[in-house]
Structure formats: C-alpha cells, structure tokens
Amino acid sequence: FNHNRFSLPIYVFHLLDINNFANKINFSRYMSEEENARANNYYFEEDRFRFQIARSSLKCILSKFLKCHPKKIRFEQAEKGKLYLPNQNIRLDFNLSHSQYACLFGVSFDFLIGVDIEYRTRQIDYLPLARRFFAKTEIDFLESLPLDLVPENFYKIWTGKEAFVK
Numbered sequence: 001f002n003h004n005r006f007s008l009p010i011y012v013f014h015l016l017d018i019n020n021f022a023n024k025i026n027f028s029r030y031m032s033e034e035e036n037a038r039a040n041n042y043y044f045e046e047d048r049f050r051f052q053i054a055r056s057s058l059k060c061i062l063s064k065f066l067k068c069h070p071k072k073i074r075f076e077q078a079e080k081g082k083l084y085l086p087n088q089n090i091r092l093d094f095n096l097s098h099s100q101y102a103c104l105f106g107v108s109f110d111f112l113i114g115v116d117i118e119y120r121t122r123q124i125d126y127l128p129l130a131r132r133f134f135a136k137t138e139i140d141f142l143e144s145l146p147l148d149l150v151p152e153n154f155y156k157i158w159t160g161k162e163a164f165v166k
Helices: 018-024 033-040 045-066 126-133 136-144 147-165
Strands: 010-014 092-099 102-109
Touching: 033 045, 045 092, 045 102, 126 136, 126 147, 136 147
Parallel strands: none
Antiparallel strands: 010 102, 092 102
16 A cells, blocks of 8 residues: 555545445444444434444545554544544544545545535525625635536535635
C-alpha cells in the first residue's frame, strides 16, 4: 500500500444495494463491543447497516496506513464529535461523511482534513438558505447565476463549508 505524504487519499463508497451488500459481509467483526452496541440501537435496519459499513470501511482503510488489523483500531471523539485516533506514533488525520447511499472518506498525513457529501434529491429554496448561512460574496455569486446552475454551485459552497468546519 503506497502513499505520498503530500497526496490526500479520498475514498468514495456507493451503497445503492445496501441490504444485499450488508447481508453478505459480517461488518461487526471489525467493530468494538461499544460500536456494535451503538449499531444495534438504530431503529431502522438500513441505518444500522450504513453505520456498520461506514465504520468498518473506515477501519479497513486506516488499517492499511497503521499496519494493523481493523479490529484493533479504537476511536475517540473530540468535543464536536469528530473521530480521532488516540496515542498514535504518526500524525494521521481522517474524516468521513455519509449521506443517503454514499460514504466519503479522506485521509491525510500531517494536515487536518474535513470532507462532506450531500445527497441531492429534494427541491429546496437555495437562495433563502444561502442568505441565512453564506457570506455576502457567496450569495452575490449564486444570485448572478442562471437558475439552473444555482443548485450545483450551492452544494459546492455548502459542502466546502461543512468540510472546513470538520
């Protein structure tokens, strides 16, 4: 497994057939007792599978960098909920985001990283939402666009902000 300290590995998983996918793999084998208990607390089975897939996939990805078995990886949570690896001898930062049927993972050496992914299915009123959360220059930019280009550019700004905060 080769990597460059100045490149940022990004992994995207599409989970379109989540029920079929989840039934074929025992994701709980990579998770701690606490993680499995958390997974079992989900009311909907699909949500439980998404959590198991995301957490197990993250552990498998990180295990390649840490050169250990995924089950040995233990996470702690920062004050705002971001996961981190305690007591590591290398500076490895990571972030994950999931939305509907996709998971996005980012891994970085020596630099903090945040990622965000948003599922776009419903029509929302983009400009009023932008006026509430975006800077004036971002709002002006969106208002200058033809209406058909507003949604794509809204999400570019939104996910950039979310990733930065993470």
